[in-house]
Amino acid sequence: MAAHEIEIILNRQLADCLSIPVFITDTVGNLIFYNEPAEELLGKRFEDTGEMPVEEWSTVFKPLDNDDNPMAPEELPLVKTLSDQYPYHKSFQIVSLKGKKQPISATSYPIISRSGNFVGAVAIFWKQKLK
Amino acid sequence: MKVKLWGVRGSIPTTGPDTEKYGGNTTCASVAYDDHLLVLDGGTGIRRCGGAYPASKRIDILLTHLHLDHIQGLGFFSPLFDPSKEIHIWGPASSSQSLFSRISRYLSPPLFPVLLRDVPCKLELHEVSNSVFDIGPFRIQSSYIIHPGPTVGYRIMRENFVFTFIPDHEPALGSHGMIQNPKWVSGYDLAEGADILLHDAQYTSEEYPMRRGWGHSSIDDAGLFASITSAKHTLFTHHDPSHSDTFLEEMLAAFKLSSDVSVELAMEGFEIDLT
Numbered sequence: 001m002a003a004h005e006i007e008i009i010l011n012r013q014l015a016d017c018l019s020i021p022v023f024i025t026d027t028v029g030n031l032i033f034y035n036e037p038a039e040e041l042l043g044k045r046f047e048d049t050g051e052m053p054v055e056e057w058s059t060v061f062k063p064l065d066n067d068d069n070p071m072a073p074e075e076l077p078l079v080k081t082l083s084d085q086y087p088y089h090k091s092f093q094i095v096s097l098k099g100k101k102q103p104i105s106a107t108s109y110p111i112i113s114r115s116g117n118f119v120g121a122v123a124i125f126w127k128q129k130l131k
Numbered sequence: 132m133k134v135k136l137w138g139v140r141g142s143i144p145t146t147g148p149d150t151e152k153y154g155g156n157t158t159c160a161s162v163a164y165d166d167h168l169l170v171l172d173g174g175t176g177i178r179r180c181g182g183a184y185p186a187s188k189r190i191d192i193l194l195t196h197l198h199l200d201h202i203q204g205l206g207f208f209s210p211l212f213d214p215s216k217e218i219h220i221w222g223p224a225s226s227s228q229s230l231f232s233r234i235s236r237y238l239s240p241p242l243f244p245v246l247l248r249d250v251p252c253k254l255e256l257h258e259v260s261n262s263v264f265d266i267g268p269f270r271i272q273s274s275y276i277i278h279p280g281p282t283v284g285y286r287i288m289r290e291n292f293v294f295t296f297i298p299d300h301e302p303a304l305g306s307h308g309m310i311q312n313p314k315w316v317s318g319y320d321l322a323e324g325a326d327i328l329l330h331d332a333q334y335t336s337e338e339y340p341m342r343r344g345w346g347h348s349s350i351d352d353a354g355l356f357a358s359i360t361s362a363k364h365t366l367f368t369h370h371d372p373s374h375s376d377t378f379l380e381e382m383l384a385a386f387k388l389s390s391d392v393s394v395e396l397a398m399e400g401f402e403i404d405l406t
Contacts, residue, residue, distance in 0.1 A: 003319040005261070006275050012315065013305030114226055114275055115260040 005119045007111050008032070021125040027118055029054035029082050041125065043097045062095040066103075077108035078123040085110040085118050091128060103128040132164040132269070132289045133404050134327060135183075138176020139397040141299075141333050141347070141369035142200050149375035154399025157200040158298045158369065160329065162287055167267035169193055170208075171285065171296045176399065177204035188215065191266050193273075194222035195298060196282035197233050205234070206243050216252040219266075223273075223281035224258035231256050259283060277301050277317040278346040286321040292405040295325040295362065298369050303352040304344065313359060322360035326405055329397060330356060332367035335382055350382055354390045368397035 003009075008024065012033045015022035021038035025031055031052040039045050042060055063071040073079050077088035087109040093101045105126040113119045138156030145155040157174030161184070168187040170180055172195055184190070190210055195201060210216040222230045231247065234256075238247040247254075259273040260283070272286040276297060284297035302317040303309040313319045322328050332353035334342055339349035348356070350367060357365040370379055379396055386394070 001313045001319070001323075003314050003316055006277055006317045009310070009315055009317055010277065010304070012310070017306040114281060115224070116226065 004032070005111075005113050007113045008120050011111060011120075011122055015122075023078070023123045023125075025054070025078070025082070025121050025123070027082070027120060029058070029078070029121075031057045032120070038125070041094075041096075064093040064095065064101065066092065068093070068101075077106045078121060081108040081110050081121045081123075085112070132162050132287075132292060132294070132406070133402060134294050135161045135163070135180075135402040136176075136329075136366075136368075136397055136399060137161065137180045138172075138174045138204075139368045139370055139399055139401075140174075140200075141331075141371055143372050144175045144200075144203075145372040149377075150370075152376040152398065153370055153379055153396060156399055157203060158195075159204065160296060162269070162294060163187075164268050164289060167269065169266065169269060169271075169287065171195070172201045172298065173203070173205035173208065174200050175204040175207075178207040178209075181207070181209040189217040189219070189267075191219045191221065193271070193285055193296075194220065195284060195296070196223055196278060196280055197237075198280070198299070199237070201299070202234065202237055206238055206245065211250045211252050211254070214251045214253075217255075218250075218252045219255045219257060221257045221259050221273075223275065223283045224260045225281045229256075230258050272321060274318065274321055276321070277304050279344075282346070284318050284321045286325070289405075293325045293327075294405065295322045295328045295330075297321060297328070297330050299346055300331045300356075301344070301346045301348055301352075302356050303348065309352060309355055309359070311355070311359060316356065316359055318356070319360055322356070322362050325360070325362045326364065327403065328357055328360065328362035328365045329368050330362075330365055331369045333369045333371045338371075350386050351390075354386055354392050354394065357392045357394060358390070363393065365392060365394040366397040366401070367394060370396070 015035040022035045024033040080088045089107045091105040108123045111120045137159040156176035158172040159174045159176030160171040162169040170192045235247045262273045270288045273283040276284045278299045287294045331348045332350040333347040334349045336349045336351045
């Protein structure tokens with residue numbers, strides 16, 4: 001069994017220490033790890049699901065722009081990062097599992113290894129403070 | 132192939148009656164087959180290794196990283212000063228500076244009187260990353276591992292035999308220690324099923340929390356790594372300079388009370404023939 005690159009392993013170890021939701025994907029968007037705060041958003045536990053194909057986990061969220069219009073996947077920071085390997089940040093809304101709208105900000109960044117290779121991506125979700 | 136350990140001490144050479152049994156020289160090992168010679172790391176143990184294989188015209192030095200205890204002996208490796216020798220130095224690539232430039236920071240004044248570029252042997256440097264390459268009869272796999280700065284471990288294969296060299300490694304770095312899934316274990320590919328695994332076990336489990344992030348393992352984490360990777364036999368190395376022979380043996384005895392991993396303490400002068 002081939003192990004992940006250490007840059008991926010270290011990102012997981014960091015995510016494990018954080019109190020904000022963190023998602024780690026491979027280079028095509030398959031979800032290879034999400035931390036405990038992210039489990040709340042997904043409504044699933046990593047221990048139960050293990051890795052999730054992009055088709056499966058990308059449908060869990062229903063992103064809306066700030067005018068409540070559905071957002072196209074290519075507008076989402078993580079999708080953009082996977083496409084061009086640059087970091088992105090955007091504020092939008094997601095519809096929670098209970099149907100409630102939650103304003104959030106998402107930051108995504110590519111994991112470029114010491115060898116200079118693109119080996120995966122990270123998305124961090126920040127809950128926006130309600131004004 | 133014959134594996135010999137020339138230095139097993141971590142951090143700084145430690146001589147004296149308290150460390151006489153396991154040795155005080157810093158990290159160095161050799162792997163020899165016929166006249167082919169690999170030297171693993173250039174700690175102070177490399178000095179004695181330098182004169183041990185006079186028939187080898189070509190010598191390949193594989194550096195895991197450039198911390199001082201792994202290169203301190205390079206300038207005292209006599210084949211470097213022999214014009215008839217062909218020396219190849221392999222080491223981890225950095226994203227900013229060349230291997231030559233980084234080694235030269237030590238092998239240049241004021242730290243050393245001779246410039247690396249002026250050594251009389253035929254010298255060639257090679258940068259490795261997550262690589263597989265052949266040297267003579269050996270197939271070698273290198274991979275970056277968790278340790279501060281660019282650091283690789285090496286898996287050395289000849290026919291069906293595997294020797295894995297990971298003297299500095301902290302696979303348990305993180306809030307919950309090592310993730311016990313091979314896909315998430317730094318260095319797993321290097322050590323999987325190795326006949327001999329040489330692995331960092333510098334600290335006791337009590338010492339480790341105060342030294343987290345320094346790049347080394349507790350003896351219990353080293354044992355867990357050996358277990359996860361199914362290494363057939365493991366040598367614990369990079370002995371802490373403050374650990375006497377007696378203390379090391381007490382550490383091992385305590386470890387063995389709760390583990391059935393096949394393991395012993397790396398000892399300077401230890402030799403094994405993997406054939």
